[in-house]
Amino acid sequence: MTKLNEKDRDGLAESQFAFEKQRKEPLENASHVRNAVARFNQVEGVSDADRDAAWKRIKAAAKKFNVEVHESDWREIGHKKS
Structure with a gap:
């Protein structure tokens, strides 16, 4: 995965994050998209509405x-389909 330094991360618009308000999971x-999916359930302090919006992004x-x-x-996520 491409590592973002603090300056680059700070330069991203909110719309470039899965969780915009929290600026979590850049896209x-x-x-970074694959990482956002993999880490989706690890994001804390967000509502289901935030998750719904993040999933759309x-x-x-x-x-x-x-x-x-x-x-x-x-x-x-994390549930195997039969």
Whole structure:
């Protein structure tokens, strides 16, 4: 994954984060999108409404960067489909 230094992270617009208000999980490239999905359930201090909005941004970024996301909803993360 591309590592962001503090200056680069501070330079990102809120819209470039999955969790905009909290500025958590940047979405500026494919590697960060995959990381946002992997770490989604580890984000603390956010509501389900925040998660719903973040998931929409992650799905849009995944499409933009051609990242395959198997889950259709964030509630499916970590659950194996039969």
